Amino acid sequence: MEQIKIVEIFQSIEGEGRNIGLPMIFIRLEGCNLRCLWCDTKYSYDNENYTKMSLNEIINKVNSFKNIKHITLTGGEPLYNKGVISIINNLIDKYNILIETNGTIWNDELEKFDFNKIYLVCSPKPKEYFIHKKILEYCNELKFVIDKDIIFDTIFSIIKKSSKKVKITFQPENNKVEFLKKATLLQNKFLEIDIEIRVIPQIHKLFNIS
Numbered sequence: 001m002e003q004i005k006i007v008e009i010f011q012s013i014e015g016e017g018r019n020i021g022l023p024m025i026f027i028r029l030e031g032c033n034l035r036c037l038w039c040d041t042k043y044s045y046d047n048e049n050y051t052k053m054s055l056n057e058i059i060n061k062v063n064s065f066k067n068i069k070h071i072t073l074t075g076g077e078p079l080y081n082k083g084v085i086s087i088i089n090n091l092i093d094k095y096n097i098l099i100e101t102n103g104t105i106w107n108d109e110l111e112k113f114d115f116n117k118i119y120l121v122c123s124p125k126p127k128e129y130f131i132h133k134k135i136l137e138y139c140n141e142l143k144f145v146i147d148k149d150i151i152f153d154t155i156f157s158i159i160k161k162s163s164k165k166v167k168i169t170f171q172p173e174n175n176k177v178e179f180l181k182k183a184t185l186l187q188n189k190f191l192e193i194d195i196e197i198r199v200i201p202q203i204h205k206l207f208n209i210s
């Protein structure tokens with residue numbers, strides 16, 4: 001029986017991106033292919049904080065949260081964990097699936113799913129900001145963390161390669177005022193070339209919730 005490494009499954013509100021505020025079930029899968037300096041979920045890939053769960057155990061846990069219609073698959077990097085396909089396969093008929101990815105990995109098996117029921121959010125990571133071409137094709141939302149290093153040209157080069165449907169979101173790093181100012185300056189600069197970008201905080205960090 002397939003066993004999938006899961007760090008945690010919990011209910012909360014979506015704290016980031018355009019689905020902000022929705023009641024959400026989070027499935028945090030174990031593992032990540034990157035090691036970002038400012039990562040706040042290092043426990044998801046330290047090889048200690050996971051439980052091997054069968055699909056039935058995962059489904060039973062998810063079903064224990066009543067009336068919630070949305071699931072976020074997160075990590076770590078959820079697409080790094082091969083179990084992600086079985087999880088989507090078993091939950092997509094009942095739930096809207098949101099995948100929160102760093103954009104560097106693609107799994108061809110994803111293409112068998114109805115992407116009307118999958119909302120793919122990519123948060124590209126410095127320094128390379130590499131995004132797999134399939135992620136660019138399917139991505140619904142590009143979410144940029146606005147920190148001291150990110151520049152207009154980096155963001156623009158990614159937007160240019162993305163599909164037309166993609167929405168762009170800026171989130172000031174750690175909700176710092178200096179980065180909110182930078183985000184609004186960049187927002188105005190993109191507006192000059194008719195690209196609309198939404199600037200929003202990370203509300204789970206504002207209120208210190210999981």
Ligand code: SF4
Nearest residue numbers: 032034035036039076
């Ligand atoms: S991709 Fe995400 S989970 Fe992985 S190291 Fe970077 S911030 Fe952490």
